[in-house]
Amino acid sequence: MASKTLQDLFIHALSDVYSAEKQLTRALPKLARATTNGQLKQAFETHLEETNGQIERIDQVVELFGVKLKRIKCAAMEGLVEEAQDEIETFEQGPIRDAALIAAAQKVEHYEIATYGTLATLAKQLGNEDAMKLLLDTLQEEKATDEKLTQLAKTQLAEEVQQKG
Template sequence: MEISHFKDMYLAELQELVSVEDQLAEALLRMAAAASHPALKNALVDHHAETIAQKDRLVAILNQHGVDPAAHVDQAMEALIRETRKMLGILEGDDLRDAGLIASAQKLEHYEIAAYGSAAALAGQLDLRNDQAMLHASLEEEKAADALLTEIAKGEVNPDALAA
């Protein structure tokens, strides 16, 4: 597919984000099932619900623009999730697995932060203020999820993994 207009590039970015959220929603449930620390398990489950809401926001934006939300598959997210599965398969012990889960989850979150930040900036350039506000809300949720994972890692999971 060739893109020749700025707005089309923006809409393609949103379609990619729908794919990101779809893939992440599934991965978060698998990650929560693998987690042993209650705070980590809860954070992953809570972020799953937030991920569904973020996808719904994206679909609403794309519907307003008359664009099919499911037109793209984000290959970068596929690769990040594949790496997460690989990591979980080689880590031994609950504490070490939880530390690996956080490291992997933060890679996923950082990718989303970059994607939402870019999409919000594109919306701003297009003077699509409602879109921009919705994308910024998701961006802030992603930043908060990342901060919570850092807090759980520093306060509970990593010290336990180090002591194991």
């Protein structure tokens, strides 16, 4: 049966991002192991901690709405994780692979930024300000992670790539 309401859309999107975050908790340790850059490794490890907190926030949103998540698999995250794995297999360990991993991680961040922005808007439209605030907290974390990755790419990693080019 097709979904019909704004709340149905919200539950579907929330279920999808829950799947995405769960997939990410399995992928981030692999990314951390694949890098030779200490700051990038730390960024992946920090994001894993944040991701676990974001999953807890999703659980809080579910409680606030009094709904149950659907068992679905986020195809977008599955593809992004697969692409990151391809980068690991394509490039030997070193600064070029690290640059590829930053690009892959930023694709994930941009997907999450778009998703959490939409979810926060839906929560507001559904009249749940508390859920909206939780989702906006996660949105801000995702934006901050994206910015950290950008700065890492611009500074230390760019120098390493130029040196080993």
